[in-house]
Amino acid sequence: MAEAERSFSKRVLIVGAGIAGMQAALDITSAGYEAVLVDRLPSIGGHMHQLSETFPTLDCAQCILTPRTVDVGRRENIVLHVYSEVEEISGEMGDFRVRIRRKPAYVNWDICTGCGACTEKCPTSITVAFDRNLEMAKVMRSGKVRLEGTNKAIYTLSPQAVPRKPVIATDYCTYFQKGKCRLCEKVCPVGAIDFEQVPTWFEERVGAIILATGFELYPLEKLGEYGGGNLPDVIDALAMERLLSSSGPTAGVMRRPSDGKEPKEVVWIQCAGSRDPELAMSYCSKICCMYSAKQAMLYKHKVHDGQAYVFYIDIRSAGKRYEEFIQRAMEEDGVLYIRGKVSKVFRENGRVMVWGVDTLSGLPVEVAADLVVISPAMVPSEGIQDLAEMLGLEADRFGWWTEAEGNLAPLETRRPGVFLAGAGIGPKDIPEAVSQGSGAAGKALSLLSRWSQVEAAEAE
């Protein structure tokens, strides 16, 4: 069959609506083509949506991201499938068939206005992955302190979420678990709650695919020496982003989870699971040096009499204005950098004890901290293996996508018409992920534009 006789689909599937995937969708649709954007979360924005501020400019992440998410949400030539996962892909370049499964939200989004009454009245507090499953201290009427999740059993990810429509967490919802409650149904002014909702499937035909599957963090549970996830005041860096964020569970007020007190001594631990070929990941996660300096800086801006410590192996600040940013953290904000690894973190007398070594003085160091922030290794998102099997692609031994050629084809795969972007390829920061989103979009647009030309020539 001659190329021109095939009917090429000039639509692009983008898996992952993080900053890389969104950039790709915006570029493709700005060129006049259609994008199909899939994300497993109820809202778009990916990890950037969780962040407080960005390095090295200290821009408010929400403020620079929201115009993007709103733009993506409003564009008519972006078909958005949130709370959905790709289940099957067949066909080939120009003619991929994609089966997408949408999870039931138990809310009819077509009529929901996003007013938030359901969430407000829902009696069940739950921990959510978006807030890193943080549990924060809440003082009860009796005076007792109880740890409580940061969202409700019917929730949206944040007030700025796009789409701003809620979903029900059935594992925790009183009605789904015990058969009683239905309070959300009673308070919904438009009758959007639908407990009978079932999964729905969509078939999409696309000509090219961009995999912008992103990253996760190595779980604290696997870092036994740092408390194994059992110490409430030992949190990971994304949890710290939530605590620093003005749209986070504390509205940006610096509090520690266990008792809600303002932490006066905070320790950051670098390379937790990164650069650790014996026990975890051999690679450098690349962004931790920068975001920990940023977090320490933001912490100091909030708690002026607090002390911030950063335990590091060495500081990797390769990037435009990055080294200056680190120097600023040290010199202007008085962040104390200790060159050495932390061997153990444990709780004693209500504090979090940190045992480490200062390799410059050669002495052991003990810090009685109020809060410890771990920089775990970046790891690939779950489900990459399934996608790889659907597409006949490869991931490396850690699960990162394998590029067609690392030097000269870093955004291509061995499969024609399938491209890569963002942190699913390996650890990277926001500007790099955005660049790759545009890069992959460019690759896809070359195909679409050529097909358009071929078809136009055929038509003449």
Place this chain on the structure above:
Amino acid sequence: MKVSYFPGCTLNTTGKGFDNAVRASTAAVGVELVELPDWNCCGATYPLIVDNMLELAAPAHVLVTARDEGSTVTTACTTCYNVLKRTNRFIREHEEEQERINAFIEAEYGGEVEVKDILHLLRDDVGFDAVQEKVQVPLADLKVASYYGCMVLRPPDEVAYDDPDHPQSLDDLMAALGATPVDFAHKNECCGAYLAVSAPDVTREMVYTILRSAQAAGAEAVATNCPLCQFNLDKQQVEMRRFHAGYQPIPVFYFSQLMGLALGLDVSDYGWERHYIDARPLLNERGFWNGRIDG
């Protein structure tokens, strides 16, 4: 259940009481320990020099003897366990070295025998539930901090049968005996080991950190499965008050001593007289003691 048993030099000499307690208390839960014939030193430390096969000859010989006696060999000495377990794996995974070791000790051995720490055997082959059923004198309200040291936990991929950061097996055994396990942060911290000889002050401070933490968590006794840890934790307390005013010593038990007591056995030959901090008054005070208090 019959299992080959390697006592090792410590349990045959200064740790005889530990050995007696292990043999009696395991027998009481249905394990017959059959001492290996003509056993020799385990080598005492696992060599860290990669090309010195000679140091593996002694443990290899023990393993060969064990192989001829059965599929599993157990030991209550954590150091012996560590050396035997690691030597066994080394032999199994290194073909060339295996040949050289075999040539030296005149044997044909490929790492077939299973080396199992006695606590591991009690946990998985006997079961703490089964131990609990045999308890005659529950150690009710005895607040025990379990201390594991390093030998059964590190290196984790080679020797650990428990979580290397948060081990639980000894705590679970204490609970089975009716005692109240006390969780504390330093159950896997270094006891100072042989620094007790070359740098006793360093050992003392390490021991202080461990025992202070256990006591702060509410412990009134410590149970351990390691002879060297028991020695350090026990002996270092004798002079502790000179360096840490107001320090209150606490007894450090072998787990098998408490097991024998709880099982209602005659504990008179469990080596009580060798404790630096006499453990008997506490037991007597609580009504668990069934032997003589003097001597």
